[in-house]
Amino acid sequence: MSTVIDELGAKLKGYEGRAAAVAGTGKDPVNEPMIRHWCEAMGDTNPAYAGPDAVAPPTMLQAWTMGGLSGHAGRTGAYDELFDLLDEAGCTSVVATDCEQEYLRPLRPGDEVTFDAVIESVSDRKTTKLGTGYFVTTRMDVRVGQDLVGTHRFRILKYAPAHRKPKASGARRPRPVVNRDNAGFWEGVERHQLLIQRCTNCGTLRHPWLPGCNTCGGPDWDTVEASGDGTVYSYVVMHHPPFPAFTQSDHAADAAGPYAVGLIELAEGVRIVSNVVGVPYDKVRVGLPVRLEFRRYDDDEDDPLVLPVFRVQEGREGGVG
Amino acid sequence: MSAGGAAMRSGGTAMRVGEELPPLEIEITRTLIVAGAIASRDYQDVHHDAELARLKGSPDIFMNILTTNGLVGRYITDHFGPRAVLRKVAIRLGAPNYPGDTMVLTGRVEETDGDTATVRVLGTNGIGRHVTGTVTVTVPREVG
Structure with missing residues (x-):
């Protein structure tokens, strides 16, 4: 009592x-x-x-x-x-x-x-x-x-x-689905390490995380920490539907507007889907050099989220004007 | 006299225990919420300012209790006619009336005593029960 x-x-x-x-x-x-x-x-x-x-x-x-x-x-x-x-x-x-x-x-x-x-x-x-x-x-x-x-x-x-969890409705970023095959990746992210899986049989790097090697089928693996350097390999710009959670934190866009989804090729050779930050969505270009950083999203105090994102390297923005 | 618990109302129809009042649908527009708040002299921001309402933990503005009270009163007098006199109105609020919703008022005569009836009123909206209430109403018989 x-x-x-x-x-x-x-x-x-x-x-x-x-x-x-x-x-x-x-x-x-x-x-x-x-x-x-x-x-x-x-x-x-x-x-x-x-x-x-x-x-x-x-x-x-x-x-x-x-x-x-x-x-x-x-x-x-x-x-x-x-x-x-x-x-x-x-x-x-x-x-x-x-x-x-x-x-x-x-x-x-x-x-x-x-x-x-x-x-x-x-x-x-x-x-x-x-x-x-x-x-x-x-x-x-x-x-x-x-x-x-x-x-x-x-x-x-x-x-x-009562504290309302999402600050603005719909602005809570979706949480990743963590399972036994990818848990190691998300644990790394929490420690601000981007871990790439490596097959211990043939040495091939892979991302996203998988239970086995696509090259040799080997089930055993260890990890390599990414150096953090990369380039924009490809990207798409999402215009619709508007998604406040994905635009709010990127740049000056307060309203839910378009946002760029980048496919980043890491220096190690594997690719990862992420956000390109530091430039507006319409300034993202193929080939832009980017650098890994970890961003914390406090859109839900009971469930903080850390994500790897990629910042365009200073002075390297494309599409001036 | 109200043999069998029935009393006469002005139109000549009986108020009978168990009688169900026809439902009244009310569109909860932003205009209704604001007009009701102002007509009742209630300037609490949660009844007219959506932004401030959100800061106070509400998803939008919502209807004030005085408007709900007025609508419940109207529901009863609409049904029993202009001679009906409200004696008591007691309401409790539950799920708020937000803009864009529809509230359906229903009522049932629970008791009669001479020309006075006690009516149980429910107002249901899209998210639940907005209001539960009890209204005591007298409908004097027409003289002559």
């Missing part, structure tokens, strides 16, 4: 029962234009909400109490403090989860609304799909003059957003 004491949670509980708003007043009296705008937005054509005997849609109750862009009047220090504590703890986001309203009499144009609210409860710390935080429930009494016209219980989750 874990007995983690949630100090923040205990502090937040201290706000239960305290006033959230005292003698708040609606910014506008109940009025026909706001009713009409509401009905337009909701697609509500109920004739009860128009004409000389119009009432406001009951579900507008909370709207009459909203602070709008200029903020809330009548909010208490306690409510602000509670929110500040949550903000400081990283619970900066808000989402409403529950709304329970009771309507005691209809509101009509001209009614001037006042309201009082109390912080009814603060939950224990909860982890949801959105993130971890606290549910805060307030109960509001809405009055016109002395008459209670409605009650409004409102629950929000104030939370620290």
